[in-house]
Amino acid sequence: MAAGMPDTAESPDKTRQRILTAAAEVFAETGFRNATIRQIVEKAGANIAAVNYHFGGKNQLYTAVFEQAMSAGFAEYPVNLDLPPDPTPEQRLLAFVRSFFLRAFVGQGCGTHLGRLILREMVEPTAELNRRITDTMRPMAEHLRQIVQQIVSRPLSDDEAFLFSTSIISQVVFHKHCREVIARMFPSRTYGRDELEQLARHVTDFSIAGLHAMRSKAIGKRAP
Amino acid sequence: MAAGMPDTAESPDKTRQRILTAAAEVFAETGFRNATIRQIVEKAGANIAAVNYHFGGKNQLYTAVFEQAMSAGFAEYPVNLDLPPDPTPEQRLLAFVRSFFLRAFVGQGCGTHLGRLILREMVEPTAELNRRITDTMRPMAEHLRQIVQQIVSRPLSDDEAFLFSTSIISQVVFHKHCREVIARMFPSRTYGRDELEQLARHVTDFSIAGLHAMRSKAIGKRAP
DNA sequence: TGACATTTGAAACGCACGTTTTAATACTGA
DNA sequence: TCAGTATTAAAACGTGCGTTTCAAATGTCA
Known part of the structure; x- marks a missing residue:
């Protein structure tokens, strides 16, 4: 099963890495189910059997991607990006929001595709979604809750934390999720650094x- | 081509209507490409040839749905739902937001599936998206812009109108688009009327x- | 170099899809 | 009732998919 060389991602231009890169683009572009192995290996300049040889199949390739x-x-863009020591809650929120945008829109390499991969998971969840929730999203939600709590400067009920956090996060992910609508309704809008x-x-x-x-x-559960 | 009876949707329990209902569920659940005609006609209790006979094919069935x-x-839920005469801008915004939520989450009949159908379009747009943008979304965006302008009580640049409107709309659609994540991270959250x-x-x-x-x-384009 | 494992290549398999075909059935109006 | 049309039914067609097979090519270490 294992090759003579270790699996650590070192080999520079090897087929495995080329497939990984190509697969990230194709999966992000067309989704897991619509993406075809033939499309991926063609973009990677590899043979169709290479995916099953190196990854064991389409599912495991997706997980690796x-x-x-x-x-x-x-x-590249941690949640505390460019944060000074002893930051104010407002600075922490800006760093959180800003790193989120950068991660979703300019992350180089495979980073750019991350937002679209996650969007795909929203629409047709695979086993990956559960892993990413416990890995990443739950810690991020807890992080945001603490920031919000500092800004409101009082303890929050679960209900309040949910509402406040979603109000903030939604404004970020909207631009990724509704990209197709925004592009059609506001064609002059772009998402460059500025x-x-x-x-x-x-x-x-x-x-x-x-x-x-x-x-x-x-x-409370019922508003006045 | 045309039957003796007019095409107006009257016939109560006919195959065509059953297919339409079943297709709405299946398309919303699994998306256009993943949905199969066999799955739809099975749920509708019809034969596999019925879709092509009544609608002309999978694409045209999707359009009809x-x-x-x-x-x-x-x-069922117009943008001015339950608005009193001479409403304040704040009342108009509440009606806009509230009707949006109701449309997305409780619309009976095919209404429930609308939000998910649109989400599908975000991920893999079909020709339908362009139609719905000019039909519905552009008028809604203009409607919202006027509300926002009234609340801010000054004229808005296109940039400002875009930012303010998306900040509002995003908070609504988030709950539809990220449904799968919310359900996993906040299992106790439901979306009943209250x-x-x-x-x-x-x-x-x-x-x-x-x-x-x-x-x-x-x-402006560049923040201070 | 030469034996051997690793990686690639081309072709094929089995399956599910949308669609078409062809025949049987239900309906309609004189 | 009985033509004639509208609808349903079953089977098959052509295509593209993920995967498998197996031989050829490439690399590795004695």
Whole structure:
């Protein structure tokens, strides 16, 4: 089963790596089920049997792609990106939002495809989604909850934490998830570095204002 | 080609209608490409040839499903739902947000599936998306822009209108688009009538606070 | 170099899909 | 009732998919 060389990702231009790169693009572009192995190996310049030889099948290739994309994205843009020591809660929120945008839109290598891979998971979840939730999303949600709690400067019920956190995260992922609609309705909109910085600032400011308004407002299951 | 009877949707329990209903569920559940005609006709209790006979093929069946779902949803929950005469901008925003949630989560008949059908279009757009954008989304965006402009009580640049509107809409569609993640991370969360009312109130309040903070703040392409 | 494992290549297998075909059945109107 | 049409039914067609097979090519170490 195992080759003489270790599996650690070293070999520079080998077939395995080329397939991984090509598969990231194809999976992100067309989704798991629509993507075809023939399409992937053609883009990778490999033979059709190479996927089954190196990865064991389409499913395991997808898992490998997802892991590589996920770790690459967070390695390049951690949630505390560019944060000074002893940051204010508002600075922490900006870093959270900004790194999220960068991860979703400019992460180089496989990073760019991460957002689309996750969107695919939203629509047709595979076993990967459960892994990424416990690996990544749950810690991120807890991180965000603490930031929000600091900004509101009072303890939050689970209900409130849910509402506030989703209000913030939704403003980020929207631009990834609704990309096709945005591109059609606002053709002049692009997502270069400048626009992303502007977006991150806006989402942070907008959300902080919303959170400040919630400082003195308890939310129960039924609103008044 | 045409039958003796007119094509107007009258015949109560006929094969055509059963297929339409079944197809709405299957398309919403599994997407256009993953959905199979065999699966649809089995659920509808019809023969496999019936789809091609009544609709002309899988594509045209999808179009029919989408049109039915879209019109049913907006007929049941228009953007001005339950609005009093001479409403305030804040009331108009609540009605907009609330009807959006209801359309996405409780629309009966085919309405329930509408949100998921649209989500599918986000991921792999078909020709339907362009139609729905000009039919529905563009008017809705213009409607929202006017509400936002009233709340901010100053004219908005295109950039500002885009940012403010997406900040609001994103908070609604998030709950539909990220349904699979939310269900896994917050298993106790449901989307019954009470929760939807609470959500609509929260999103509206949160957004109004954000908008009020933007009253005196012009946004250019580059933030300070 | 030469034996041997690793990797590639081309062809084929088995399966599920959308669609078409062809015949049988149900319905309609004189 | 009985033509004639509309609808349903069953089987097959052609295609593309993931995967498998197995021989050829490539690399590795004595």
